[in-house]
Amino acid sequence: MELDDEVCLCFHVTKRKLLAFLRVEKPRRAGELSNCFGAGTGCGWCRGYLRRMFSEAVRGGVTAAHEPTAEEYAQARGRYLRAGRGTPPPGATPPPDDGR
Numbered sequence: 410m411e412l413d414d415e416v417c418l419c420f421h422v423t424k425r426k427l428l429a430f431l432r433v434e435k436p437r438r439a440g441e442l443s444n445c446f447g448a449g450t451g452c453g454w455c456r457g458y459l460r461r462m463f464s465e466a467v468r469g470g471v472t473a474a475h476e477p478t479a480e481e482y483a484q485a486r487g488r489y490l491r492a493g494r495g496t497p498p499p500g501a502t503p504p505p506d507d508g509r
């Protein structure tokens with residue numbers, strides 16, 4: 410995921426916007442990232458990534474966890490949505506067609 414990739418594909422919130430929010434607003438809970446343009450309040454797919462970003466910001470470091478590419482991330486969200494685990498709002502980035 411690069412800085413201008415969307416972490417929240419429902420509300421088009423980029424990693425850059427979230428990092429700025431973390432730095433400036435210093436949220437006390439991961440859930441407060443929803444105050445950054447509604448991140449995490451759509452289908453719910455990005456909440457795990459948001460929690461990870463919050464944890465990294467609190468610790469002031471970066472984990473060695475695998476960082477997905479934007480394409481891998483979007484495809485995983487597509488599988489999540491097709492499994493019926495969340496409903497994106499109108500205007501959300503649609504899931505990619507994975508050929509199924």
Ligand code: FES
Pocket residue numbers: 416417418419420448449450451452453454455456486497
């Ligand atoms: S991708 Fe963030 S709520 Fe759907």
